Amino acid sequence: MTDNKELPKNADSTKPVEVSFYEKHKKIYVRDVKGWWTSWRWALVWLTQILFYGAPWLQWNDRQAVLFHLVERKFYLFGLVLWPQDVFYLAVLLIISAYALFLFTAVAGRLFCGYACPQTVYSEIFMWVEARIEGDRSSRMKLDKAPMTASKFSLKLLKHLIWIAISLWTGFTLVAYFTPTQELLAALPFGFSGWEIFWTLFYAGFCYMQAGFLREQVCKYMCPYARFQGVMFDPDTLVITYDPERGEPRGAKRKGADAANLGDCVDCGLCVAVCPTGIDIRKGIQYECIGCGACIDACDPVMDKIGKPRGLIRYTTENALEKHFSSKDVISHIARPRIILYSVILVLICIATAWSIATRIPLMVDVIRDRSTLAGRWTGWGEYFRMASCRGLQR
Numbered sequence: 001m002t003d004n005k006e007l008p009k010n011a012d013s014t015k016p017v018e019v020s021f022y023e024k025h026k027k028i029y030v031r032d033v034k035g036w037w038t039s040w041r042w043a044l045v046w047l048t049q050i051l052f053y054g055a056p057w058l059q060w061n062d063r064q065a066v067l068f069h070l071v072e073r074k075f076y077l078f079g080l081v082l083w084p085q086d087v088f089y090l091a092v093l094l095i096i097s098a099y100a101l102f103l104f105t106a107v108a109g110r111l112f113c114g115y116a117c118p119q120t121v122y123s124e125i126f127m128w129v130e131a132r133i134e135g136d137r138s139s140r141m142k143l144d145k146a147p148m149t150a151s152k153f154s155l156k157l158l159k160h161l162i163w164i165a166i167s168l169w170t171g172f173t174l175v176a177y178f179t180p181t182q183e184l185l186a187a188l189p190f191g192f193s194g195w196e197i198f199w200t201l202f203y204a205g206f207c208y209m210q211a212g213f214l215r216e217q218v219c220k221y222m223c224p225y226a227r228f229q230g231v232m233f234d235p236d237t238l239v240i241t242y243d244p245e246r247g248e249p250r251g252a253k254r255k256g257a258d259a260a261n262l263g264d265c266v267d268c269g270l271c272v273a274v275c276p277t278g279i280d281i282r283k284g285i286q287y288e289c290i291g292c293g294a295c296i297d298a299c300d301p302v303m304d305k306i307g308k309p310r311g312l313i314r315y316t317t318e319n320a321l322e323k324h325f326s327s328k329d330v331i332s333h334i335a336r337p338r339i340i341l342y343s344v345i346l347v348l349i350c351i352a353t354a355w356s357i358a359t360r361i362p363l364m365v366d367v368i369r370d371r372s373t374l375a376g377r378w379t380g381w382g383e384y385f386r387m388a389s390c391r392g393l394q395r
């Protein structure tokens with residue numbers, strides 16, 4: 001099943017479902033949800049966007065604090081100035097990012113995807129705008145099915161105008177990391193160079209298309225990380241999982257003999273309705289799951305309502321489910337050799353880089369003029385050979 005609006009009641013979602021490789025894309029209408037993990041996701045949206053949109057406006061000693069000045073071939077990072085010969089630090093930064101990704105993924109799965117990936121963050125912002133203008137999940141579904149009227153057109157137009165404004169601002173911000181913000185502002189609205197126009201529109205276009213239309217398809221079909229993450233998982237990696245032993249057989253809790261034989265899952269379908277990638281977590285770990293935690297936030301209040309303990313869907317590990325580990329056991333399995341190795345390498349690289357930057361001596365060049373060189377205007381090759389001959393340089 002690929003569309004969260006089509007969850008049949010009491011359907012056995014533990015059975016494999018055949019999905020055509022070239023199946024037509026069905027729009028996913030994500031239901032709003034509140035809870036611990038959703039709050040964390042929004043906290044990360046705020047943090048990453050305050051950093052991204054805010055950094056180009058910061059000043060440091062009469063210049064932009066963070067600037068990759070392509071014309072001057074310098075990278076300013078507050079008090080630090082890096083030159084092209086310091087490209088070594090860029091390589092180190094990439095190595096640190098890669099190791100951090102390995103470490104976080106081995107510990108807790110797709111943390112980056114669920115909370116900090118630009119695709120997740122911008123999709124979240126665009127969906128928030130959509131929900132404020134078009135209403136909740138059922139209103140949006142109704143609106144999309146309804147024929148085009150003046151009111152529907154104006155709602156859609158408003159939504160797209162706000163999306164375009166956010167996208168253009170994002171494109172402008174990206175360019176402001178390479179051309180000083182004050183210069184860009186002074187050049188507004190028509191003084192941008194060709195490259196500045198190109199990159200602003202290019203990045204804005206990507207943002208509009210990916211967060212407004214493609215959304216989960218980027219994670220499912222385009223992102224390479226979703227493909228190779230499987231090799232970074234092991235049975236002790238924390239992942240968001242449904243507990244089938246506790247939940248099955250699922251079904252609505254009605255009074256009677258049947259209710260006693262049912263598991264904790266009441267088959268309400270909320271965990272599917274809130275999933276941004278439209279999957280049913282009850283079918284087990286799937287590569288489409290970005291680990292956002294929305295299904296946990298949807299399921300816990302249901303468990304509260306029916307008087308069952310929270311955590312039918314929770315962060316746990318394959319081993320913990322199989323061997324019935326306690327929370328203490330799960331935590332103790334985090335410090336396994338692989339995690340310790342990644343952590344040690346990461347800490348050592350960070351310390352070595354910090355030490356290298358702190359003790360870095362910028363290149364000093366003294367230009368000393370040759371004492372016997374005559375300075376003057378270029379008067380042609382004749383004059384040059386005459387002077388060379390006088391100085392005994394011509395052979």
Ligand code: SF4
Binds near residue numbers: 265267270
């Ligand atoms: S939200 Fe919880 S109770 Fe409802 S269908 Fe999902 S797992 Fe079952």
Ligand code: SF4
Binds near residue numbers: 274278289294
């Ligand atoms: S299954 Fe749960 S954690 Fe995974 S993407 Fe869907 S809502 Fe997020």
